[in-house]
Amino acid sequence: MRELAVVVGTRPEIIKMAPVIRAAQGRFDLHLIHTGQHYDEEMSGAFFESLDLPTPDDNLEIGSGSQAEQTASGLVGVESMLVERDPAAVLALGDTNAVVSTALAASKLPTKFGHVEAGLRSFDRTMPEEVNRVVADHVADFSFAPTDQAVQHLDDEGISAGVYETGNTIVDACRDHAPMAEERSTVLTDLDIAGRDYVAATIHRASNTDDPDRLRAIMDALDTASAPVVLPAHPRTTSVLDDIGYEPSGSLRLVDPLDYLDFLKLLDNARVAVTDSGGIQEEASILEVPCLTVRPNTERPETVSAGVNQLVEPEDLGDRLETLLTDDAERAAMTGHPNLYGDGTAGEHIVDVLDAQV
Template sequence: MGDTDTMHAVQSKPLVDIVAATRPNFVKIARLYPQLVASGECRVRLVHTGQHYDANLSQAFFDEFGLPVPDVRLGIGSGSHAEQTGHTMMAYEQICQAERPAWTIVVGDVNATVGCALAATKLGVRVAHLEAGLRSFDRSMPEEINRVVTDAISDLLWTPSEDADAHLAEEGIPASRIERVGNIMIDTFEHRRTAIEQDTTVDRLGLTRRGYVMATFHRPANVEDYAWCLALVAALETMTRERDVVWPLHPRTRAQLARFELLETLSVMPRLQVIEPLAYTPFMALIRHAHAVVTDSGGLQEETSHLGIACFTVRANTERPITVTLGTNRLVRIDEVADAIRLAAPPDARRGAIPLWDGRTAERVVHSLLKRLDAV
């Protein structure tokens, strides 16, 4: 076969877009992208919307996971929810019109997820949603709106757990559109497990394994409220009386603490280490060797449950209730954190055993998509 014939054969393969926007998205596509490419059954176009544009939150993750330079960068950046969603829709619509994909894969619950799903659906492009069916039942959370809308318009819904299937069924979504594949986040952890176990960040920070608490906070509803930030600082001060605490500080959170003039208060806590955001491997090494984790994150609820590490989620609800029923997660108020950590069971005392959280979700996703790739 000549070069021209080879090129024509490649171009004739269906085009599949994988959309990523934020750090959790990059973690979720880290194993999916190479396995879909390796299938040889389609062309894969990697679309980076640019919602996380800071190098520590974006390019470092691409480099670490060996992902290629994105085929498309939309450059959306920051803005209000309406601005990010609207700009994403307009930019992605142009990409689809220039070369129409057979499928668009969106992940998670960020503004880019619903923006690209809406743009694709309106053009008649089939949409698959990875991490479908999660529900907090709190419509005050922008992420909940994104989840509900994306699931309603997607053609194929890949769910991580049985409760997600039930949520979709209750919303009237046909079973033919729902396929449980497991938790894609666990694939990335298992793929990087050896590197995580060998990482020396814990030693570099002078920490004792199982002797410290890992903290992460970034949700706008929390960190943009002065009273909440004041309560957080008080909780950290109480925690550091008994244990070291490590806090990789999200840019949004740092800006808010500076605005509220609370950064100096943190700087005088001798057992609190406020550090810059980390790449995936050192970050997960700190999680892996912690006594407990306190967070307002979504993904960490899953990863700690997989590892059997106590997680205290400072929120009134969670879209991942299975991490509470089968995992090691517990919802707490900010003023309950210090006491909860004091009573936390040692890590590995309850190892998560959530079905299909086994490191093979990407394989199941690829198999599921390939079955439908040529379907009309």
């Protein structure tokens, strides 16, 4: 049986690659490589068990470090695994350092590289993620694009061979995992909150956390909301808040990072989502939860065009959030469009292409 290697390194990658892993089982000899880019068990390792996924065959244990350190360690580790195993193809998803490491390693070996979630663009090269996804796309043998707009971005850059519009695996993941979360998670009871009566928030991108004034303004907006705001705090966010001595005293509740199924249930039952995460913009649209994204740009423009996601700056966040919490008509206008990213068969489509081509 042909071998397919799958590289994951962060929580979103594990979640989004889960449908591909499930679709590949029985059709390929699957070899799962975990780079360990998220070194906290709450952020990564426990997800394999909670999502009923196979245990990784290799864990590179890269952990934290600078962009260069993570990329270099990933490049060495992934190359070693690919040389040893010589799989027919290797897949990586998204825009992390694990993706660019895999792309560069495979580009100089016989192994074919498939980039899942190809063609996304924020057109902001100050974002490390933008550089990673551009590099990955330009060396990929298979570009699995989630939308027609992503396909167009690739074509604009001269990439047309090996491009397949598949839909986004996040749709598959949400449809697979939301019932699991509803059944298994007790997060609303544990946090003593009621469905549709709170805000689910995440803030972790360096563009927000590395600017103490910007981060404080975001936290102040969340802390003065008229409904409880639950923010599972990324270690990066917690560290900066500790450094600046920020302690919420109002509506904001900082909690430890949640298990994926707990967070999915938290998001699914929220009144509004506030985030700077690309994946949560997608998930909120699928789950029909209005989303405010605290960024000047997004590589998920479909959500903005559909009216279910709005880009806001910290100084505008409080007013806009309050409008969505108190104005039913405004909130209803930002609710809907669960099929922006496909019909929930992206994982099968990706594996079908590989089955026919490698």
